[in-house]
Amino acid sequence: MILTATLLDFFTETRKHTENICAPLEIEDYVVQPMEDVSPPKWHLGHSTWFFEEFILKKFKKDYKVFDADFSFVFNSYYESVGKRVVRSDRGNLSRPSVDKVYEYRDHVTTAIQNLFTERTDQELDSLLEIGIHHEKQHQELLLTDIKYILGNNPLLPSYGKTLQEQPTENHTQEWIAMAEGIYDIGHHGNEFCYDNELGYHKVFLHAYQISSTLVTNGEYLEFINAGGYEHFEYWHADGWDWVKTQQIKAPLYWHLIDGSWHNYTLAGLQSVLLKAPVTHLSYYEAFAFAQWKGVRLPTEFEWEAAQKLFPWGKRWEWTESAYLPYPNYIKAEGALGEYNGKFMVGQKVLRGGSIATPTKHTRSTYRNFFPPSARWQYFGLRLAK
Known part of the structure; x- marks a missing residue:
């Protein structure tokens, strides 16, 4: 288990990286869903935030105020035991909440997590936070490849940016x-x-x-x-x-x-x-x-x-x-x-x-x-x- 202070830094770094992935996007890119397996970037931003709110803040932070009561329905992915959720194929129909509102949600939850782990910690909390961090990292990979699918199915084949060397060459002989x-x-x-x-x-x-x-x-x-x-x-x-x-x-x-x-x-x-x-x-x-x-x-x-x-x-x-x-x-x-x-x-x-x-x-x-x-x-x- 990572020490709590280091874990909190890991959390903050991870949250920032998700938002950096979205930085090159136009506002119109955030809602597109060209196939069921691909989730809109806005949904990834919200879901990876909901995970911390649902599994940590609601349970462990005294007097925590949920950002928006509807967001559990909007951003739950497949957790049957948590409650109802938007059908996966309909995530692209979520023109609301707005992108700005989702970023406000992220700030709200990020700050609440930082405050919680400044106030108290225990092994269960640390374990849940570590799971949440790696859950968000999974969504970072999905987010990037979903963005590629969204842009790659745009008839103009627009560029997202040169953040990855997507065609790394093999420099040694096959054995x-x-x-x-x-x-x-x-x-x-x-x-x-x-x-x-x-x-x-x-x-x-x-x-x-x-x-x-x-x-x-x-x-x-x-x-x-x-x-x-x-x-x-x-x-x-x-x-x-x-x-x-x-x-x-x-x-x-x-x-x-x-x-x-x-x-x-x-x-x-x-x-x-x-x-x-x-x-x-x-x-x-x-x-x-x-x-x-x-x-x-x-x-x-x-x-x-x-x-x-x-x-x-x-x-x-x-x-x-x-x-x-x-x-x-x-x-x-x-x-x-x-x-x-x-x-x-x-x-x-x-x-x-x-x-x-x-x-x-x-x-x-x-x-x-x-x-x-x-x-x-x-x-x-x-x-x-x-």
């Missing part, structure tokens, strides 16, 4: 890292922060395998496209093939074929696809199909974790072949916070690592991200195994 058959330790072990889905520290037996030292690049993926990868059903799961045909998928998200050359939309605007950069914005379906075409496979999340010290990671969230399931002896927390991870452990695939959009002090080698197999608006890539 196959050999891992011996044996028993490996899996899961979080120690006193540092982690989510409950990383717990249940346990051992797994792995057969001998090999894992790539590098991520698959745009150039390698372009070979798959040129070889007709999206036209041959034998590389795809049945669900994946249906998805390709129904959605008319022909390339990664944000790729545009212009005058015979591939370009991709980035937060800095439209750019030529850099062949040596790791491919991104792929669904699990596409990652699986590419591996099938190459005659290899995706690693399991356990294979990834066992080998992670032997290769660089963090440029892309990496799809694995593992379903998102609880570890042995997993215990779901009581109350609303128990809804954070446990209830999503069905129909999802695990991703490991992190991405260029992941904020600092957030990810770790045991972090388990999870998304449905069709998702691809996040910075999703792949590493091969055999």
Whole structure:
């Protein structure tokens, strides 16, 4: 557990960073919701604030005055035990409250948290604040990628800014890292922060395998496209093939074929696809199909974790072949916070690592991200195994 004074600094730094992410936006950008999975920036600002108000201030701050009684309905995401909420697909209809009012809400809650932790602290409070900070960091990544989806679906393909190097090149040669058959330790072990889905520290037996030292690049993926990868059903799961045909998928998200050359939309605007950069914005379906075409496979999340010290990671969230399931002896927390991870452990695939959009002090080698197999608006890539 981080010391309270340091934790409060961490909180203040995190709150400021969320607002810095929104700084380049025009006021019109704050409310747009081009698909259900993408939340408007204004909603992220409000929801990450509501979390602190709902789970800390209402419970622990004496005589705390709720900023607006309607905001729990507006900014609750999926916590059934907390009460009613706006349907996810309707978040883009929230022209009110205004952006200015949401920023007032943020200031109100931030100040109240700072005052509370100046007045008193205990282990439960510190633990809740730390969870809230990392919850907001998760939303920082979602906020940035949602902004990209909003702007990337604007017909003008406007630039957000040059805050990220979205096409970092791989500067070393791909090698196959050999891992011996044996028993490996899996899961979080120690006193540092982690989510409950990383717990249940346990051992797994792995057969001998090999894992790539590098991520698959745009150039390698372009070979798959040129070889007709999206036209041959034998590389795809049945669900994946249906998805390709129904959605008319022909390339990664944000790729545009212009005058015979591939370009991709980035937060800095439209750019030529850099062949040596790791491919991104792929669904699990596409990652699986590419591996099938190459005659290899995706690693399991356990294979990834066992080998992670032997290769660089963090440029892309990496799809694995593992379903998102609880570890042995997993215990779901009581109350609303128990809804954070446990209830999503069905129909999802695990991703490991992190991405260029992941904020600092957030990810770790045991972090388990999870998304449905069709998702691809996040910075999703792949590493091969055999």
